[in-house]
Amino acid sequence: RFSFSAIVVVGDGNGVVGYGLGKANEVTDAITKGIDDAKKNLVRVPVYRGTVPHEAIGKFGGGLVLLKPASAGTGVIEKK
Numbered sequence: 763r764f765s766f767s768a769i770v771v772v773g774d775g776n777g778v779v780g781y782g783l784g785k786a787n788e789v790t791d792a793i794t795k796g797i798d799d800a801k802k803n804l805v806r807v808p809v810y811r812g813t814v815p816h817e818a819i820g821k822f823g824g825g826l827v828l829l830k831p832a833s834a835g836t837g838v839i840e841k842k
Contacts, residue, residue, distance in 0.1 A: 768796040777809040780803045813832050
């Protein structure tokens with residue numbers, strides 16, 4: 763017997779973002795729980811000209827998150 767975990771990030775496009783973790787026996791249920799958890803953990807992120815104002819690095823355990831300013835229209839870039 764196993765379960766699925768989903769890490770979800772939500773945002774409104776205006777500098778408010780949140781992240782959450784959902785765990786359930788079905789993928790869709792895990793995603794739904796992750797979204798609900800993310801909506802409870804919202805924080806404001808500074809936005810300057812449509813992007814973050816400076817580079818930021820977050821590390822925890824084996825995970826690494828890098829936020830870099832981008833030119834207008836770039837969108838989200840994910841790297842494994």
